[in-house]
Amino acid sequence: MRRKWITAWVFIIIIGFSACKEDSKKVVSPVKIEFKKEGELQVLRSHSDSLLATFDIEIADNEYERQTGLMNRQDMQNDQAMLFIFDEEDYRSFYMKNTYIPLDIIYLDDQGEIISFQYDAKPMDETSLPSISPAKYVLEIKAGLSEKFDIQIDDKIKFTRIAN
Numbered sequence: 001m002r003r004k005w006i007t008a009w010v011f012i013i014i015i016g017f018s019a020c021k022e023d024s025k026k027v028v029s030p031v032k033i034e035f036k037k038e039g040e041l042q043v044l045r046s047h048s049d050s051l052l053a054t055f056d057i058e059i060a061d062n063e064y065e066r067q068t069g070l071m072n073r074q075d076m077q078n079d080q081a082m083l084f085i086f087d088e089e090d091y092r093s094f095y096m097k098n099t100y101i102p103l104d105i106i107y108l109d110d111q112g113e114i115i116s117f118q119y120d121a122k123p124m125d126e127t128s129l130p131s132i133s134p135a136k137y138v139l140e141i142k143a144g145l146s147e148k149f150d151i152q153i154d155d156k157i158k159f160t161r162i163a164n
Contacts (some may be wrong), residue, residue, distance in 0.1 A: 001157050002157045005154070011026065024128055033072055033073050034123040034131060035056075035076065035077070035080050036058050036060055036106070037056045037057070037058065037080075037162065038057060038058050038059045038161060038162060039056075039057045039059055039083070039159050039160055039161040039162055040054065040056060040057065040159065040160055040162070041054070041055045041056075041057045041081060041083060041139070041157055041158070041159035042055075042157065042158050042159070043055075043090070043149065043151055043155055043156075043157055044155060044156050044157070044158065045079060045152075046113065046152075046154040046155050046156055048139070049155075050135045052149045052150065052151055052155065053065075053145070053149040053151065054079070055079055055080060055081035055141065056079055056080050056081070057080075057081050057082065058080070058081075058082045058083070059082075059083050059085060060082060060083070060085070061086045061155060063081070063085075066084050066086070069082060069084065069099070069140065070093075070099050070101060070103070070140060071097065071098040071099050071100055072099075072100070073099070073101060074100055074101075075101065076101050076142055077102060078083065078142055078145060081139055081140060081141045082115055082136040082140045083137060083138075083139050083157075084137065084139075084140070085136070085137055085158060086135075086136050086137070086138075088110075088136065089109060089110050089134040089135060089136045090134050090135070091128040091130065091131055091133070091135070092107060092130065092134075092135045093128045093131070093139055094118070094121075094128070094129050094138065094140075095125065095126045095128055095153055096121050096122060096124060096125045096127075096129075096130060097124070097126050098124070098125055099121075099124065100123050101123060101125055101142065101143075102121060102122065102123055102142070102143035102144075102146060103120075103121045103140045103141065103142065103143055104117060104118070104119050104120065104121070104140070104141050104142070104144070104146040105117065105118040105121055105129055105138060105139075105140055106138065106139040106140075106141070106145050106146065107131035107132075107133075107135040107137075107138055107141065108135055108136065108137040108138070108157060109133070109135060109136060110136040110137075110157075111138075111156070112137060112157045112158065112159075113154055113155070113156045113158045114151065114152070114153050114154060114155050114156065114157075115131060115132065115133045115134075115135060115153065116131050116132040116133065116135075116153070117153075118130075118148060119143070119146060119147070120143040120144065135138065137157070139157065145158055
């Protein structure tokens with residue numbers, strides 16, 4: 001009887017091992033997430049309304065989109081950005097979990113005025129990157145563009161949605 005049990009266990013182990021071995025041959029291709037233009041955004045100098053930069057934007061305005069953001073994206077053009085829109089102003093904190101692109105994170109109040117920055121957020125880092133005051137909007141652009149366009153505290157944004 002003992003011999004039958006040992007034979008059965010050996011058979012189960014061999015079947016299990018070969019099934020695992022076959023599964024390891026399967027290749028899963030990653031899904032490439034494409035940028036989806038949902039609007040246009042301008043960054044304007046606060047005291048003169050002069051145009052500093054223009055971006056095509058993808059808009060994150062529901063819980064799922066705000067939680068996912070730019071995660072799992074491999075690239076983004078310099079003229080692309082993601083605008084997060086919240087229902088109300090509050091202290092915000094972002095992190096870079098599963099985000100491969102270094103970003104400048106720009107926090108804005110309910111009037112669209114810049115209240116704080118997190119420059120050159122490090123990819124894949126889960127360190128909290130908070131706003132210094134309550135924010136209703138958060139704009140993510142490629143790292144270094146805030147400096148390149150000389151975007152400053154109190155500058156403002158204007159954006160329009162495009163029909164899908």
